[in-house]
Amino acid sequence: MAPLVAFELDYLTEFGSGGARRPYLWLQVTGPEGNSLPIRGLIDTGADRSSLPAEYAALLRLDPSDVAIETGQQVSGTFSVWTWPTTLQAFVIGQPEYAFEIHPTFTPGSLTCLWGRSDFLRLWNFVLDEGNQRLYLSSKVEA
Numbered sequence: 001m002a003p004l005v006a007f008e009l010d011y012l013t014e015f016g017s018g019g020a021r022r023p024y025l026w027l028q029v030t031g032p033e034g035n036s037l038p039i040r041g042l043i044d045t046g047a048d049r050s051s052l053p054a055e056y057a058a059l060l061r062l063d064p065s066d067v068a069i070e071t072g073q074q075v076s077g078t079f080s081v082w083t084w085p086t087t088l089q090a091f092v093i094g095q096p097e098y099a100f101e102i103h104p105t106f107t108p109g110s111l112t113c114l115w116g117r118s119d120f121l122r123l124w125n126f127v128l129d130e131g132n133q134r135l136y137l138s139s140k141v142e143a
Helices: 055-059 117-123
Strands: 005-008 024-030 036-043 051-053 068-074 077-083 088-092 100-102 105-107 113-115 124-129 134-139
Touching: 036 055, 051 055, 068 105, 100 117, 113 117, 117 124
Parallel strands: 036 113, 051 105
Antiparallel strands: 005 134, 024 036, 024 088, 051 113, 068 077, 077 105, 088 100, 124 134
16 A cells, blocks of 8 residues: 555635535546546545536546436435446546546536545545644555
8 A cells, every 4th residue: 555645635615515614635537538637526425426517528528429317316315417438547636656547427517526435535545634634645556
């Protein structure tokens, strides 16, 4: 396992958060055609999968003819999500040697990117030090 690496947390307050500060992390995400975007997302232990607002599908040049429409679920009920059979390449900005795959859903109407359990958190150990506003990550993937 890789050593723990400290990241300063991006504790910006999101719209609708009630003023709560949340742990965001920047990933560099690459689509199937090689176009790459820096994406700021919330590390979310409650998200089964990583999820991006629907607009990111076009920015990552995912083929609209390959989309599958599925049903997602949250506390307030169900909603539509888009999925593709393709995975995306990603790495934590500042740690490109630990590249990994994510297979996010894309959610119409969503405003926040979420890094979830089945892809991001499956590959990273993390310690959240709220008092010092630090996030410590250790990759489960060999460099």
